[in-house]
Amino acid sequence: MALAARLQRFLARKGIPYSELPTPQADDLESAVIASGQSRSDFVQATVLIDVGGALLVAHGLDSALDLDAVFHLTGRRLQPLTARQTMRLFGDCDPGFVPPIGTAYDLPVLIDDDVAHAETVLLTGGANQGVVKMDGRDFRRALAGARTGHLVIRGQGNGDRAALSLDEVADKLQRLYRLPPMPALALRILRLTAHSEATAKELAELIELDPSLTAQIMRYARSALFNYPGQIHSVQEAVTRVLGFDRVAHIAMGIASVRAFDVPRKGPLGMDNFWRHSLYSAFVCQSLAVHCRADKALAYLCGLLHNFGLLLIGHLFPGEFEELNVLHADNPEASMHSLEQQVFGHAREEQILAVGHGAIGGILHKLWQLPDAVIKTAAMHQHPGYHGDHETYVLMVQLSNALLKPRGIGDEFNPDDVPALLESLGLAPDTVADLETEIDRVAPDLDALANSLSS
Template sequence: MALAARLARFLARKGIDFQELPMDQVTSLDSAVIASGLPQADFIQATLLVDIGGVVMAVHKFDSTLDPDAVYQLTGRRLQPLTARQTLRLFGDCDPGFTPPIGQAYELPVVVDDDVARARRVFFSSGTGHSLVEMDGRSLMLALAGAREGHLVIRGPGNGNREALTLEEVADKLQKLYRLPPMPALALRILRLTANTDATARELAELIEFDPSLTAQVMRYARSALFNYPGQINSVQEAVTRVLGFDRVAHIALGIASVRAFEVPRQGMLGMDNFWRHSLYCAFLCQSIAPRCGGEKGLAYLCGLLHNFGLLLVGHLFPAEFDELNELREINPETSMQSLEQQVFGQGDGQEILAVGHGAIGGILHRLWQLPDPVIKAAGIHQQPGYHGEHENYVLMVQLSNALLKERGIGDEFNLDDVPALLEGLGLQPNVLDELTAEMDRVAPDLDALASSLSS
């Protein structure tokens, strides 16, 4: 029998059915999968992880990539990959690189991905380079008895290991490798006008009215039921002075004009339709949260509106990879965006700099565009839980808003947040959640209509 000795003894002792599939000697599991001619989707593999508490085996499909965040959610442990030398010590009866995904045979705790647990048939390494094991789903689960089951992977093709880069390196490389889009001229003029403390509503209105499309969108916003203004609004200046106020008009106009720097498809969970919906809802919630925690409403609105611009930059610079990311987002709802971005962009040729996440590169873009510091920080940090530091309130407002939006299926993240910690960080009581939800319910139809008009 060509199975590794400990695996063979374990299966015999437990009376577990399997079939051994002899094959010509190969040097790696990848080679065995290819040489077998069997469906790749039916193969499973073992990934060995370790922390101070010891080694854990994660069992998942061969064509999947383990998600460290998901493993942490299931185990509560920050586990790191085991080295090849450490693996050889544990699996001394196996050929190097041929670890059988039956941890119980080696007295290891096991976590198993739910895709594996549902499989009707699997193939896996026998522990040697000259045979495979075939097993039906029932026998496999008998062999993995006692394993913890959960969602562990990013579904879809993987791109290997990722390189970690500092934010300074990312900023430097982004500007050297790629032609980052400048802020559109109209957006730049609006930004400069808002920085002038003596600017008037008339000056802002005249600037917006240079652009008929922007004028129509601002007027539609002012006339919406979001504000319930009882009278007629016939000009942008009336929208500024009677309904919206200088800051709100300036910020929504800045957002609309800035988006024109990017070419991104409308469709998909990450497309422009959903981008605008997410951004407008987040801006509304941030604006509502701000007075409850000592923040400035206008600045909070701008943080929420612009926090996801890094996603547009990714789509603009890398349309093919953005399409792949869009597809992965659809089929991996439990996986964090940062893990998906590492999956797509950690592949060398300069693109590994994007594996830090769209938040970080959005912050870099906002810094390049000389936006206010809280806007830069909120964009750059919104993917990182547990932040403490400069402009913390604005970061937490965006994170809390996104947490509430996940419950409605709005945004690009659906994994849970620590809402009590976010409330505590902002000095808010739990009852504020009901108040914010009620406010959002009231304006949801108008936000949806506005988002649709902005993306078209």
């Protein structure tokens, strides 16, 4: 018998047909799938989740990993997987590890991934470790009448469970296991210069002019239509004093110099071309938001510019996994980057530390580089919706800038954001968005040109 007693009674009561395919007794679902000789792409698995509101079951393809961020966007609930022991309390008549994806038989609400919702044939465990069940896709969905559907997974082989690590543990392991790049010498000298309240435009210009490439990029920036300066600019010092200002020049120069610490491909959705485009647009939007939020414009610009450096560090340390992340991102544009990173990292024990996400990794790097606390916090927390804590205004400005840039195809993830909630948290009126959109449209050609020059 391939079916648990409760599931068998449920299907009989509903008049839902199925076929039993006997297999030798298996230790786990994966072994049963192999023993069945059936196409694994037709197999549906169950993941049971829980929060304070109770448990629910998600039915999704065997070769997929559940995206908890996507589940949140569909349900509004922050659900977490049950342990194996907790799960078996709900499925007491099933063999351990053989939970059927027909949660309705066990009085559980069910979510169905879009792929399963359109399958013609479905294979599944019926709760027993000897045999699998085959059903017509329509009959399977009839058994789950009332279930909600949505895109809930990351396509590709799942990695299994991972133990959570604290950020202190992550920082410690990163520094012990890997040779983290130091801040490039020129970027460090610029950072130290900005720490002195008496630093002059002449001193900053002299530092920048030590590097011909950086000099050319700063001059190109100052002459762009972003600033519409009517006169001629012949030196970096003039760019500082007449057009850009000390803080803006220092921050863009430090960002350009810092990127040189990383060896990352130009192309791909996460490559250097798109990194610079995202960073420059985010810096511009954050600086514009700072005016409305009574925040420091220069610091807001730096937060937007540097918040995604964790991606560069991952690409620098793990080129193979970074390429895999690029591919997964292209195949799963609706998935959050945090979920994709959890999918890619964790095969080896040492790499599990990177499953915390590029935001936390970037925050650790910025702390190591002794950047301002607000920059550290925005890098570390920009992947965390609903953040409350230190430097909250700067974190929320970065989150809002990313949300506003997504419809333009700018950024590294395109799952929805709660823009009204972000506006409310920042104390901004809804019409602020329209004004920002107009400003972004005005400067877009110049930001694109600058991004292209910086990545080349």
